[in-house]
Amino acid sequence: MAKGIDQIKLNLGKATKALEDEIDKKLRTFLEKVRTDADAEIRKGKAYATMEMLKNLRYTVTKEVGRMIGVVGVGANVPYAICRHEGTKPHFPPIEPLQKWVLLKGLTSNREGTKGGVRIKALRNTIKITGGPGRRKAMDRWAESRGIALAIARKIASKGTTGLPFLRTAFNLNKDFLMAEMAKIKI
Numbered sequence: 001m002a003k004g005i006d007q008i009k010l011n012l013g014k015a016t017k018a019l020e021d022e023i024d025k026k027l028r029t030f031l032e033k034v035r036t037d038a039d040a041e042i043r044k045g046k047a048y049a050t051m052e053m054l055k056n057l058r059y060t061v062t063k064e065v066g067r068m069i070g071v072v073g074v075g076a077n078v079p080y081a082i083c084r085h086e087g088t089k090p091h092f093p094p095i096e097p098l099q100k101w102v103l104l105k106g107l108t109s110n111r112e113g114t115k116g117g118v119r120i121k122a123l124r125n126t127i128k129i130t131g132g133p134g135r136r137k138a139m140d141r142w143a144e145s146r147g148i149a150l151a152i153a154r155k156i157a158s159k160g161t162t163g164l165p166f167l168r169t170a171f172n173l174n175k176d177f178l179m180a181e182m183a184k185i186k187i
Contacts, residue, residue: 020068022185024061027070030178031059034072037170045164049104052078072167087163093156098149099142108144 035057048054056075061068074081102108 019185020063023068023182024063026178026181026185027061027068028059030174030181031061031070031072033174033177034167034170035059037173038072038166041164041166041169045166047084047164047166049101053081053084056081072170083161085163085165085167088156088161090157090160093153095146095149095153098152099145102145102148102152103141107148108141 039054039057042048042053042057053074056078057072058075059070059072061070063069074085
């Protein structure tokens, strides 16, 4: 009799492990679809200049006793992602990040990145203007980008920003897929 109970426990443990593995597989497939669709939503809304949000879209699955938790989101190293996702109330933003954004988007009248050995680099944390005969043009471009950034900041100060709920949209597009996949699991 004890041998039969041990066999039942063993089979039950194997079935539980197989079920958890199947749910994990379906959940990861769902999360990858959500991540891919969120990427597509960001691209469709043209909400990228540095590609940081796109590079940092990720998902994780955490297993706890009795449950699995799947999370899709943007890494913490992209602090503006929540503001882009949810939108903001009117506020006056800092000018320098907007200036970098203006340069990265090519919104200045002189859109060339290099002219006469001069280059304006809008990197993640710095702006570099390297020397050469065209340095005056680069400085003019920098000043123009400041004017454009100030105009954008004033508009944000009066109206705020609209959100682009790329994660919510991607989740809503795929929740029926998840339910259909979970319904296919056989015990």
